[in-house]
Amino acid sequence: xxxxxxxxxxTVRETIPIPPEVYREMGLNDEEYRRVVAVLGxxxxxxxxxxxxxMWSEHCGYKFSRPILKLFRKYREAIEGSGLENAGLIDxxxxxxxxxxxxxxxxxxxxxPFQGAATGVGGILRDIFTMGARPIACxxxxxxxxxxxxxxxxxxxxxxxxxxxxxxxxxxxTVGGEVYFDDCYSGNPLVNVLSVxxxxxxxxxxxxxxxxxxxxxxxxxxxxxDGIHGATFASVELGPDSESRRPNVQIGDPFTEKCLIxxxxxxxxTGYIVGIQDMGAAGITCSTCETxxxxxxxxxxxxxxxxxxxxxxxxxxxxxxxSQERMLAIVQKGHENDVARIFTKWGLxxxxxxxxxxxxxxxxxxxxELVAQVPAKSLAEEAPTYELDTEEPDYLRRVxxxxxxxxxxxxxxxxxxxxxxxxxTIASKExxxxxxxxxxxxxxxxxxxxxxxxxxxxxxxxxxxxTTDCNGRYCYLDPYLGAQIAVAEAARNLxxxxxxxxxxxxCLNFGNPxxxxxxxxxRKCVEGMAEACEFFEAPVVSGNVSFYNETPDAVIYPTxxxxxxxxxxxxxxxxxxxxxxxxxxxxxxxxxxxxxxxxCDLNSLGGSEYLKIVHGLAVGKPPALLMEKEKRVHRAxxxxxxxxxxxxxxxxxxxxxxxxxxxxxxxxxxxxxxSLIANCGPAAALFAETQSRVVVSLPIEKLxxxxxxxxxxxxxxxxxxxxGGDKLExxxxxxxxxxxxxxDLSEAWxxxxxxxxxx
Amino acid sequence: MKFGVIQFPGSNCDQDAYFAVRDILQQPVDYVWHQExxxxxxxxxxxxxxxxYGDYLRTGAIARFSPVMSAVQEFADRGGLxxxxxxxxxxxxxxxxxxxALLPNNTLRFRCKYLHVRVENDSSSFTxxxxxxxxxxxxxxxHSGCYYCEPDVLKELENKDRILLRYCDRDxxxxxxxxxxxxxxxxxxxxxxxxNVAGMxxxxxxxxxxxxxxxxxxxxLRSIVERIS
Numbered sequence: 012x013x014x015x016x017x018x019x020x021x022t023v024r025e026t027i028p029i030p031p032e033v034y035r036e037m038g039l040n041d042e043e044y045r046r047v048v049a050v051l052g053x054x055x056x057x058x059x060x061x062x063x064x065x066m067w068s069e070h071c072g073y074k075f076s077r078p079i080l081k082l083f084r085k086y087r088e089a090i091e092g093s094g095l096e097n098a099g100l101i102d103x104x105x106x107x108x109x110x111x112x113x114x115x116x117x118x119x120x121x122x123x124p125f126q127g128a129a130t131g132v133g134g135i136l137r138d139i140f141t142m143g144a145r146p147i148a149c150x151x152x153x154x155x156x157x158x159x160x161x162x163x164x165x166x167x168x169x170x171x172x173x174x175x176x177x178x179x180x181x182x183x184x185t186v187g188g189e190v191y192f193d194d195c196y197s198g199n200p201l202v203n204v205l206s207v208x209x210x211x212x213x214x215x216x217x218x219x220x221x222x223x224x225x226x227x228x229x230x231x232x233x234x235x236x237d238g239i240h241g242a243t244f245a246s247v248e249l250g251p252d253s254e255s256r257r258p259n260v261q262i263g264d265p266f267t268e269k270c271l272i273x274x275x276x277x278x279x280x281t282g283y284i285v286g287i288q289d290m291g292a293a294g295i296t297c298s299t300c301e302t303x304x305x306x307x308x309x310x311x312x313x314x315x316x317x318x319x320x321x322x323x324x325x326x327x328x329x330x331x332x333x334s335q336e337r338m339l340a341i342v343q344k345g346h347e348n349d350v351a352r353i354f355t356k357w358g359l360x361x362x363x364x365x366x367x368x369x370x371x372x373x374x375x376x377x378x379x380e381l382v383a384q385v386p387a388k389s390l391a392e393e394a395p396t397y398e399l400d401t402e403e404p405d406y407l408r409r410v411x412x413x414x415x416x417x418x419x420x421x422x423x424x425x426x427x428x429x430x431x432x433x434x435x436t437i438a439s440k441e442x443x444x445x446x447x448x449x450x451x452x453x454x455x456x457x458x459x460x461x462x463x464x465x466x467x468x469x470x471x472x473x474x475x476x477x478t479t480d481c482n483g484r485y486c487y488l489d490p491y492l493g494a495q496i497a498v499a500e501a502a503r504n505l506x507x508x509x510x511x512x513x514x515x516x517x518c519l520n521f522g523n524p525x526x527x528x529x530x531x532x533x534r535k536c537v538e539g540m541a542e543a544c545e546f547f548e549a550p551v552v553s554g555n556v557s558f559y560n561e562t563p564d565a566v567i568y569p570t571x572x573x574x575x576x577x578x579x580x581x582x583x584x585x586x587x588x589x590x591x592x593x594x595x596x597x598x599x600x601x602x603x604x605x606x607x608x609x610x611c612d613l614n615s616l617g618g619s620e621y622l623k624i625v626h627g628l629a630v631g632k633p634p635a636l637l638m639e640k641e642k643r644v645h646r647a648x649x650x651x652x653x654x655x656x657x658x659x660x661x662x663x664x665x666x667x668x669x670x671x672x673x674x675x676x677x678x679x680x681x682x683x684x685x686s687l688i689a690n691c692g693p694a695a696a697l698f699a700e701t702q703s704r705v706v707v708s709l710p711i712e713k714l715x716x717x718x719x720x721x722x723x724x725x726x727x728x729x730x731x732x733x734x735g736g737d738k739l740e741x742x743x744x745x746x747x748x749x750x751x752x753x754x755d756l757s758e759a760w761x762x763x764x765x766x767x768x769x770x
Numbered sequence: 771m772k773f774g775v776i777q778f779p780g781s782n783c784d785q786d787a788y789f790a791v792r793d794i795l796q797q798p799v800d801y802v803w804h805q806e807x808x809x810x811x812x813x814x815x816x817x818x819x820x821x822x823y824g825d826y827l828r829t830g831a832i833a834r835f836s837p838v839m840s841a842v843q844e845f846a847d848r849g850g851l852x853x854x855x856x857x858x859x860x861x862x863x864x865x866x867x868x869x870x871a872l873l874p875n876n877t878l879r880f881r882c883k884y885l886h887v888r889v890e891n892d893s894s895s896f897t898x899x900x901x902x903x904x905x906x907x908x909x910x911x912x913h914s915g916c917y918y919c920e921p922d923v924l925k926e927l928e929n930k931d932r933i934l935l936r937y938c939d940r941d942x943x944x945x946x947x948x949x950x951x952x953x954x955x956x957x958x959x960x961x962x963x964x965x966n967v968a969g970m971x972x973x974x975x976x977x978x979x980x981x982x983x984x985x986x987x988x989x990x991l992r993s994i995v996e997r998i999s
Binding site: 172179180181182264265266267269270357358444447448449451452453455456467469582 | 786883973
């Protein structure tokens with residue numbers, strides 16, 4: 012724009028066809044290029060080409076996943092209705108809402124783990140506070156290869172370090188999450204970060220560029236050359252040349268983010284911001300076209316008004332930069348200074364780079380020269396979608412039909428239990444969460460290490476509980492069932508804290524979707540998850556898809572991570588997983604009845620950590636799940652917690668019943684004497700990962716009421732034994748099989764990860 | 771009496787300190803922006819935890835040059851009570867309002883956990899409601915909490931009863947295992963010469979409700995209130 016505000020050129024200079032190798036390098040195929048030409052009615056400029064390439068990538072445009080994601084009810088309703096917001100919003104009553112979203116940063120973390128993970132945290136926080144919500148907690152769901160490999164140790168150390176570096180500085184507590192280790196993630200780590208924020212429902216901010224004539228303001232950091240085409244990088248497989256992609260990884264500045272959080276929330280309070288969107292993937296391109304598309308408006312910006320780190324940046328680079336800690340704010344005309352003043356106070360840039368128009372087009376100027384003129388909707392909402400082929404993978408029958416009859420009982424059950432407790436997937440994650448500030452904001456009322464994190468809502472009696480869950484091995488063995496179990500386990504973890512499920516955010520991590528077997532896994536997982544989320548009344552409200560998680564050597568297990576939010580109406584009625592004191596009853600609340608065949612036999616060891624750790628096998632079918640039975644267990648546990656009957660509640664998951672009991676003992680520093688009756692061998696009784704089971708402890712005088720509740724909810728209560736002593740002792744059918752000092756259990760469980768990392 | 775909680779860009783325990791004073795102590799409290807120069811209406815200043823200026827360069831090294839710091843210096847010179855918690859402690863050391871320095875933890879990692887500290891001085895304005903040897907359960911959360919000072923300074927601190935808190939085990943034994951960061955002589959908190967400026971790495975403002983796991987931090991905060999009124 013020239014000095015008097017009039018535009019320079021009004022049409023894009025004459026353009027010439029782009030050579031195929033150029034647009035293919037950017038990630039567009041021939042058909043997609045033809046489509047760009049058809050939309051524009053001419054060949055694109057170089058800047059426009061870059062904008063389409065990045066917005067139509069799988070990472071931004073969901074071109075492969077969108078047709079399948081419509082299985083999620085709320086997603087379908089949103090894209091058919093008012094459009095998607097940056098994060099899902101859940102009404103928790105009392106005028107408050109929770110914004111929640113999970114996102115992956117797998118590819119950047121594979122090549123630059125520290126900054127990759129750090130900027131993952133930064134990105135998800137911006138998704139939350141751009142809605143006017145103050146971030147109140149973060150969780151992360153991580154997957155790494157075997158820690159015997161130094162490269163995996165390096166990735167683990169630096170991913171955790173990056174999360175700590177960023178999360179601790181911004182003052183948002185990292186309250187929980189999960190870490191799994193398996194060879195399939197070797198060199199292909201998964202870094203999924205979840206954040207939740209609190210907002211008054213009448214103060215929610217939207218990502219809409221309303222009101223033609225309103226100025227468009229860029230706030231936060233300067234724009235540099237970092238992260239250009241990060242979204243395109245995330246949409247291809249990792250390979251030997253991935254190291255050269257390191258410049259695609261952004262660099263995080265958590266101090267600026269902290270100031271940006273405070274400044275944004277303060278500025279939103281003025282009421283002068285009519286729309287706001289964070290900048291993540293595809294930077295200015297994405298935020299301008301999405302906010303305009305959502306409001307049905309257009310936008311005119313001048314890249315020369317963008318504060319730059321390097322003056323020589325081209326329009327192409329400015330439009331595609333993924334520099335962190337930036338937001339696009341649409342401000343009420345006449346109040347530019349009121350808003351800018353707040354950002355300046357926090358030491359941040361606030362520059363007007365353009366204005367909202369009414370023509371539905373995004374015009375990008377480089378001074379006087381028009382370098383891009385594209386329909387906002389064509390970028391933001393009209394990415395081509397594909398119905399990809401699916402094909403059941405060959406391996407599936409082989410692993411599911413694996414004959415487990417040759418699996419003999421072990422010689423020494425104590426040794427097996429210690430080995431399982433020391434398996435990094437099961438072992439204590441203290442080494443991880445001690446590096447995270449999990450208490451800042453002083454609302455964390457259940458600290459990391461329990462089944463779910465619990466964060467109170469200050470000024471109310473309420474608290475929220477949050478968990479992330481997904482057993483990738485189950486999903487590999489049966490994607491549909493595995494995804495359902497992820498949802499069921501998340502809801503069970505919440506129930507064990509006393510929280511009722513409210514909503515789910517997901518992070519769907521898969522290999523290359525263009526391979527029919529991978530896309531089959533993806534579709535099956537989404538089908539299973541969608542059905543289970545509806546059943547447990549926790550609809551998917553936001554999420555993220557990460558494909559191409561494979562290297563030439565390995566493709567990851569299908570890993571659809573479930574992040575679930577639950578509500579506790581009275582924070583005093585919460586529960587944790589460790590045994591509390593000597594002399595209490597230990598009981599199992601179980602959804603299966605004694606006649607259910609699936610309850611306990613050799614096959615119930617399918618997919619277990621036991622088979623993996625002791626026999627090196629990832630075979631069998633995952634444990635059976637009947638959602639109705641599962642839900643009854645949740646109801647019974649919730650009712651018992653509500654009536655203050657329980658001292659502890661802990662779900663049975665990886666490592667089975669014996670592991671759940673051992674964890675209750677270790678964390679509570681108290682022993683237990685247990686007697687199990689089983690119609691199967693001790694190995695299955697101890698280590699099978701049978702679903703729909705919760706270990707509880709309670710004073711004996713409360714047992715009769717618990718039995719009544721069990722009857723009302725039609726679940727089984729089995730008294731397993733009592734707390735006390737300094738050992739965990741377990742008999743199966745009156746045969747003593749386990750007897751280990753709590754101190755030794757604790758050493759195996761607590762010492763495993765630190766000693767692996769000191770190698 | 772009135773508390774002021776100083777906000778530097780990057781402070782992130784400012785709200786926690788503010789809520790602890792307002793809701794638990796039920797005392798008047800203001801946020802004080804780092805560019806403020808008039809502190810005359812306050813009786814006690816809290817320099818909260820966090821990452822002022824991102825901890826870039828060195829913890830507290832930039833914040834000590836904030837405009838408010840010369841006013842804090844004058845406030846302390848006049849005998850006003852100043853308490854620096856975590857990053858606040860680091861800033862007070864950088865500003866030479868307290869002796870010594872806080873180095874990166876000997877583990878070279880950030881550590882956040884509940885631990886125990888033993889009260890070494892039970893007559894200071896910050897600890898007089900405790901008794902000597904009392905064990906408090908209060909969390910830490912820091913990357914640079916390894917207290918160091920020259921041997922002659924250490925001797926002076928010991929002789930003049932200026933060591934407030936030491937890391938210990940749950941029974942009050944000051945041991946190497948209970949030292950979370952490599953601090954010299956297990957020091958977790960110190961006083962200035964006149965006893966009106968205190969710094970500590972543990973976060974008393976995080977241990978103010980049983981809901982949060984401990985109320986032991988209240989004893990420290992309430993000591994301040996009682997001393998002033």
